Amino acid sequence: MARYMLIMRGTDESVAKMMDTPFEQMLETVGRFNEEMIRAGVLVAAEGLDDPSQGVVVDFSGDAPVVTDGPYGETKELFGGFYVIDVASKEEAVEWAKRLPAAAGAKCEVRRVPSIDEFPQDNEWVIKERAWRERTGQH
Amino acid sequence: MHAATGGPPSTESARRAVEAVWRIESARIVGALVRYTRDFELAEDVAQEAVAEALVTWARDGAPANPVGWLLATARRRAIDSFRRRSALDERYAVLASQLSEGEASSGAMTPRDRSDDLPWDPDRVDDDVLALMFVACHPVLLPEARVALTLRAVGGLASEEIARAFLVPVPTVQARITRAKKTIAAAGVPFELPPSEERRERLGGVLSVLYVIFTEGSTATTGDRLLRPDLAYEAIRLARMLAALLPDEPEVYGLVGLFGPKHMPKEVRDQIAADVIAAMLAVSDSRFQGELARQAKDAGKLAKNFDIPAAHRENFPERIASALKPARDAGLLPTFPFGTDFTDVEQRLIPALQLLQDAQQSPRRLPGLLWQGFTHQPDAADRPGRQIVCIFTPESRG
Numbered sequence: 001m002a003r004y005m006l007i008m009r010g011t012d013e014s015v016a017k018m019m020d021t022p023f024e025q026m027l028e029t030v031g032r033f034n035e036e037m038i039r040a041g042v043l044v045a046a047e048g049l050d051d052p053s054q055g056v057v058v059d060f061s062g063d064a065p066v067v068t069d070g071p072y073g074e075t076k077e078l079f080g081g082f083y084v085i086d087v088a089s090k091e092e093a094v095e096w097a098k099r100l101p102a103a104a105g106a107k108c109e110v111r112r113v114p115s116i117d118e119f120p121q122d123n124e125w126v127i128k129e130r131a132w133r134e135r136t137g138q139h
Numbered sequence: 140m141h142a143a144t145g146g147p148p149s150t151e152s153a154r155r156a157v158e159a160v161w162r163i164e165s166a167r168i169v170g171a172l173v174r175y176t177r178d179f180e181l182a183e184d185v186a187q188e189a190v191a192e193a194l195v196t197w198a199r200d201g202a203p204a205n206p207v208g209w210l211l212a213t214a215r216r217r218a219i220d221s222f223r224r225r226s227a228l229d230e231r232y233a234v235l236a237s238q239l240s241e242g243e244a245s246s247g248a249m250t251p252r253d254r255s256d257d258l259p260w261d262p263d264r265v266d267d268d269v270l271a272l273m274f275v276a277c278h279p280v281l282l283p284e285a286r287v288a289l290t291l292r293a294v295g296g297l298a299s300e301e302i303a304r305a306f307l308v309p310v311p312t313v314q315a316r317i318t319r320a321k322k323t324i325a326a327a328g329v330p331f332e333l334p335p336s337e338e339r340r341e342r343l344g345g346v347l348s349v350l351y352v353i354f355t356e357g358s359t360a361t362t363g364d365r366l367l368r369p370d371l372a373y374e375a376i377r378l379a380r381m382l383a384a385l386l387p388d389e390p391e392v393y394g395l396v397g398l399f400g401p402k403h404m405p406k407e408v409r410d411q412i413a414a415d416v417i418a419a420m421l422a423v424s425d426s427r428f429q430g431e432l433a434r435q436a437k438d439a440g441k442l443a444k445n446f447d448i449p450a451a452h453r454e455n456f457p458e459r460i461a462s463a464l465k466p467a468r469d470a471g472l473l474p475t476f477p478f479g480t481d482f483t484d485v486e487q488r489l490i491p492a493l494q495l496l497q498d499a500q501q502s503p504r505r506l507p508g509l510l511w512q513g514f515t516h517q518p519d520a521a522d523r524p525g526r527q528i529v530c531i532f533t534p535e536s537r538g
Contacts (some may be wrong), residue, residue: 022186039266040163041380088373089344091159095206 003044003113004093005084009077014107017085020102029101037085037096039078048081084113163191165296166212166381170268173331176218179275180321183293185221189214218521235377268289269294270385271331273378277346280327285320286349287356292317294381295374305371307357347395348386350375354399375399413441429453486525491526 010018017025037043049055052071059066063066071078087093090112116133119126146174165186172182191208201210276289291297291305299317303310315493357371376399384394421429429448447453467473475487483489499505518526 001370035384039269039381039384041384042163080524084374088162088376089155089159089368092162095156095159095163101232127411131415 001086001088002093003086003115004090005082005111005113006093006097006103007082007109008080008081008100009107009109010103011077011105011107014103015078015080017103017105033099036099037083042092042096043083043089044083044086045083049079052078052080054101063097077086080103081092095113148198150194150198150202152197153194153202156191156197156202156206157190158340160202160210162294164207165293166269166272167265168214169264169293171211172214172218173272173275174264175266176222177329177331179324181221181323182214183220183317185214186210187216187231213354229448242296244464244479269334269381271333272509273346274342275324275329275331277342277349278324278327278329278347279342280318280323280329285316285323285351286345287352288313288316289320290349290378291374292352295378297374310513317524342345343386343389343391347379347391350379350382350395353378353399364499372399410441413444414446417442418446422454425457426453426455485528487519489525489528494527 006107021029034043034046037046045133049092053069055071057068059068083096085093085096088094088107090110093110097110100108102108116126121127168189169182169186172186172201173179176182176185192213193206193210197206199202199331273290273294276293281289287306288302291302292299297305298355299313300310306313321395335337356373356374357373376396379392379396379399383389383396421433421436424432429452433442433446433448437444437446464473475480475490480487496509499509
């Protein structure tokens with residue numbers, strides 16, 4: 001058992017495609033997919049992000065963090081949302097990723113989410129975080 | 140397209156790809172096949188055959204673009220082959236029979252419905268199929284260990300080898316258990332359907348207890364190499380989540396999922412949290428009982444032996460609390476019943492009045508005054524129901 005994050009990366013092409021899709025239809029497609037994951041007992045969390053132009057970027061290149069509006073100008077693939085799934089193997093995570101209702105041009109990065117079990121269990125911060133995770137009903 | 144991780148097709152990549160798809164789809168594939176063939180045993184067998192075929196074919200050609208469709212189509216073909224074989228046997232038998240008895244009806248073999256649609260399964264039925272599969276695998280005609288094995292195999296998609304490793308029993312034992320279970324289901328004529336409503340609750344309890352057994356086996360396993368053993372606790376959680384999604388109105392299923400939560404934690408974390416909770420509860424407990432409660436918690440290993448209740452929390456006596464609260468109570472800041480009460484409004488008015496009367500009886504000088512007040516005071520409308528309850532005569536009743 002391992003958790004994987006499916007990181008949705010949109011490109012200009014996929015974002016344009018998505019904008020062309022009627023909202024109702026998009027809700028239906030994404031909703032069906034989410035429902036599939038819920039029924040398979042694998043979905044842990046999922047969030048989608050707001051318009052990147054509404055976000056800000058805090059840049060740590062200099063001595064002090066610099067805050068600028070909107071996404072990085074040069075970034076071609078924008079992080080648009082994620083799923084966290086609880087599956088038996090990387091292959092199963094990839095199999096789910098392949099089923100994503102993603103628009104052409106979009107990409108999905110599949111990354112393992114290490115469990116707190118993998119950190120030194122005698123570290124006081126790990127113990128504290130573990131207790132917090134349990135209190136709040138997380139993994 | 141190759142197996143999930145890319146690279147040229149190989150036995151290993153095929154195995155991983157088949158495993159990934161099978162884990163996600165086995166319940167729906169087997170469920171759809173049982174509905175299609177109406178034969179649990181055959182459905183399970185042809186599904187396993189399709190998996191075996193996939194291991195060979197995908198290793199040679201790479202995983203197909205639609206792996207689920209491939210598995211389902213292959214299993215269905217195998218099922219049809221099997222029907223043909225049976226009806227051939229039946230027909231031969233039928234020919235013999237007709238020669239002997241002159242024109243008896245032939246072949247009782249079922250033929251599968253002709254399904255030319257490309258849908259791998261009927262989306263309107265798939266939920267019911269998976270649910271029915273769970274109920275059949277956990278059917279009361281089966282022995283408990285057979286229910287566990289069959290659920291892991293048919294619903295969870297685990298191979299016999301994996302189940303054997305998980306329970307530390309020989310593979311042939313698991314295989315025999317599953318085979319016997321399938322024969323029992325066929326012999327008992329267990330229908331592939333949701334249990335009728337009058338049995339539903341009890342049968343659901345049966346399914347939940349199977350999941351619970353799988354879970355406890357997984358979370359208490361102390362022997363064997365954990366790395367080699369499939370994570371049974373995870374399987375149980377996954378199956379319980381599936382069940383919760385299929386039966387969103389059954390609180391018991393959520394209860395089970397909730398039960399898995401804290402129990403799934405490693406023991407030391409569980410104990411740490413238990414100790415925190417106990418310490419917090421001791422801090423607000425009545426100090427007359429704190430010592431005994433702390434001793435019991437320590438004896439049970441739930442509280443550190445050297446734990447001391449902080450001095451600030453060692454004087455939780457009723458008198459001290461009452462005196463601490465008195466100013467607030469006198470100022471009318473506290474409700475009479477801080478945690479709510481079942482007394483009606485009328486009764487709540489009566490209680491302080493009766494208290495007053497009782498106190499007055501202790502002091503002979505106050506009693507006549509109170510009586511006099513009672514005779515002269517004109518009761519208002521709000522007093523009347525209270526007076527009726529205690530049968531106090533009212534000024535009107537004197538006349």
